Amino acid sequence: KAGVTQTPRYLIKTRGQQVTLSCSPISGHRSVSWYQQTPGQGLQFLFEYFSETQRNKGNFPGRFSGRQFSNSRSEMNVSTLELGDSALYLCASGRGTGREKLFFGSGTQLSVL
Amino acid sequence: GESVGLHLPTLSVQEGDNSIINCAYSNSASDYFIWYKQESGKGPQFIIDIRSNMDKRQGQRVTVLLNKTVKHLSLQIAATQPGDSAVYFCAENIPGNQFYFGTGTSLTVIP
Numbered sequence: 258k259a260g261v262t263q264t265p266r267y268l269i270k271t272r273g274q275q276v277t278l279s280c281s282p283i284s285g286h287r288s289v290s291w292y293q294q295t296p297g298q299g300l301q302f303l304f305e306y307f308s309e310t311q312r313n314k315g316n317f318p319g320r321f322s323g324r325q326f327s328n329s330r331s332e333m334n335v336s337t338l339e340l341g342d343s344a345l346y347l348c349a350s351g352r353g354t355g356r357e358k359l360f361f362g363s364g365t366q367l368s369v370l
Numbered sequence: 371g372e373s374v375g376l377h378l379p380t381l382s383v384q385e386g387d388n389s390i391i392n393c394a395y396s397n398s399a400s401d402y403f404i405w406y407k408q409e410s411g412k413g414p415q416f417i418i419d420i421r422s423n424m425d426k427r428q429g430q431r432v433t434v435l436l437n438k439t440v441k442h443l444s445l446q447i448a449a450t451q452p453g454d455s456a457v458y459f460c461a462e463n464i465p466g467n468q469f470y471f472g473t474g475t476s477l478t479v480i481p
Contacts, residue, residue, distance in 0.1 A: 261413070290468065299459065300414070300471040313468045347413050356402040356421070356463060361413035 259284065261350050261362035269368045275336040278365045282329050282350030288312075289331040290359060291323060294345040303346075306331055307353045335367075343369045382478045389447040391475045393460035398441065400462035404469070405434060405445045409456045417445070417458075447477075455479045 262281040270276050282289050290313075291303040302315035306325035323333040329350075335342055345366050349359035383389045395403070401422040406414035420427045420434045420443075427434050433446040443460050457474040 292471075299473040300461075302468045302470070305468055315468070349413075355465060358404055358416045358419055359469065360416065361406075363411070363413045 261348055261360050263346075263348050263362035263365050265365060266363065267366045267368075269370060270338050271370050272338055272340060274338050275334060276338060276367060277332055277334045278346055278348075278367075280331045280333075280348030280350075280362060282331070282348075283360055286350040286352055286360075287329050288351040288353030289325055289329065290349045290351070291331070291333050292347045292349065293317075294347055294364070295343075300347065303333065338369045340369050343367060379473070380476045380478070382480060383450050385450060385452060385479050385481050387450055389445075389450045389454070389477060389479075391445045391447075391458050391460075391477065393443040393445075393472055395441050395443060395460070395462045395470075397462065397464055397470075398438070399464050400470075401465060402463040403434070403436060403443055404461045404463075405432075405443075406459045406461065406471075407454075407456045408459065408474070414459060450477075450479050452479045452481055 264279045288307045290305040292300040294300050304323050305313040309325045320336045325331045345364045347364045349361045351357050351359045404419040405417040407417050408414045418429045418432050418434050420436050431448045435444045457476050459471050459474045461469040461471045463469050
């Protein structure tokens with residue numbers, strides 16, 4: 258069974274640009290969560306999608322958005338990039354039933370110059 | 371927001387010794403907890419989980435202990451090996467909400 262796939266693996270952007278990251282969950286999983294991880298910090302929750310609907314949202318500005326498609330694949334978008342957006346963005350998939358383990362992808366390392 | 375904290379940001383142990391990584395959580399409504407291991411350049415990998423109706427759960431070389439009275443979680447790794455060197459995160463979950471992760475503890479195993 259394939260794991261969680263995130264693309265691209267690395268990304269370099271400049272301030273003011275926008276970026277789209279992609280996540281394909283484990284087959285059969287309907288929930289996709291996104292996290293931001295910066296050096297020395299834990300994982301900061303961005304949002305969770307289940308059956309194409311945003312189910313939970315973290316405390317990030319509106320520049321961060323996401324969506325989920327009917328095949329459960331998810332994308333997140335960051336507009337008007339800032340230097341502080343440089344981070345590892347992790348996607349996690351789950352069945353979506355709650356109180357279940359999440360399976361993480363390897364992440365997309367975003368560098369904003 | 372929720373707070374999940376770790377007592378020690380770094381931990382160094384001799385190969386073959388047992389390791390104990392601690393975690394404090396703040397919300398008494400949290401009823402599901404997971405320990406993750408993250409190696410350099412990889413995403414977090416599930417180690418073991420425990421529900422609030424349990425105090426202890428054992429896996430292969432790992433044991434998680436949950437003390438709900440003081441809202442404390444610990445991960446014990448038996449006979450620590452060099453491959454155990456990584457950052458370990460605990461995560462708590464409140465029903466209907468997302469997981470909250472701590473900042474992590476970096477474990478270094480000395481050969």
